[in-house]
Amino acid sequence: MANKTASKSKKEVGFLGKTYLLAYNGAQVAGWSYILYLMGQYYTADPKPQQSLWEIVRTALIIFQNAAVLEVFHAIFGLVSSNAMVTLFQVASRVMVVCGVLIGVEGAADSQGLHFLLFAWTVTEIIRYSFYAMGILGVSIYPIVWCRYTFFIALYPIGVTGELLCLWAASQLVGASKQWTLTFPNSWNATFNYQYFLVIVMALYVPLFPQMYLHMFGQRKKVLGGGASKKNN
Template sequence: MSEKHAKKHKGSGPSAIGKLYLLSYNGIQTLGWAYLLCNSVLYFLNRGTLQGFWNEIKWTVIIFQGAAVLEVVHSMIGLVSSGFMVVLMQVYSRVFLVFGVLLITHGGATSPGLPLCVLAWSITEIIRYSYYGLNLMNAIPETLTFLRYSTFLILYPLGITGELLCMYHSLDEVKEKKLFTSTMPNQWNYIFDYYYFLIVYMLLYIPFFPYLFSHMLSQRKKVLGGDKQKIK
């Protein structure tokens, strides 16, 4: 899941144009994820099923999750002071799931993990992007700060569980259809099996989840624990 746009060092910050852009970006993302959450809740309240859920939300997820790639760019060019590698890892995991699993497999798109992902992602992003926008205006209420640095304790493990379930339910289809798989002989003389790639990728969650989770715990301690150090 994606980390935060932090404040610049005291006495510095984005230009007026940069600030206006970030306000627009964060505002649009907040509205987009709020729409996704409402749409998802209404879908299941109207007795929607897992079979049709992905088609109901597909384009909303593609647009607003795809737009998260801009956060990597923001960090890379110094528009925000978030750590580039942390942002890259957090954004990549979701973008990969959307474009590398959900869009290409029926199993992944109908997995019970998808509603978990959407629930965790949307609540997290509504809080996160609204926090970023209000941060630019120095108008963050204490309640929002608490939510920003507390809800991940539940939502991050929930989202990770959903992502892994989606990938797990896509494996048989990937293997059967040999999706993105290359066997010898071929003109490039290389072998690639997407099925085993996904398995290895899922195993990588074991070391990376504790790293990213501990990073967020550190940020929580700095903000809610009274530590006045700058958030990186």
């Protein structure tokens, strides 16, 4: 009886969870598609827009990228099968770039890295969230599955390159302006150098990127190489 009750409770939570996740993933597909649309307008406009690419996508990017923080809680509360720590690292790196670099350091968004990371992020996220929504609906569209486990081969390095370029640009600007840098003497009796912090963040890509990249290759082999696993990654 206890097992039946637990199973019923799990089923009810599953229904509510799936409804929420479907809405979340659908909103993310729409949001990232809108960002891609804005990028298309920027690159094809004639004459060239007076606003920079960052000024055009800023609001939408802040909303939809930072909304990904919810995915850490999705993993923690078991709404998805993803590893919470892996999800945290993935989300934290992007939130750091958006909030700590593009928003936080004036002029960092002028880096060419912005163009690289926006292209990689938008295409990746449209495919990824479409894949997740498809899984929630219980359908399988092979082109989406194939794109999900193939496009990352090029997009992941492109996105990481863009992120590192923006981080580097920010570190140079902070080094000159001493922004968010605390030196002695001060009432806090502490010191903090934001330029060093950005350098440390860049250094973390060295051990973390290969792990995440190889993880995706492992998932690709399982899904496209004959494996049955199609878990939400």
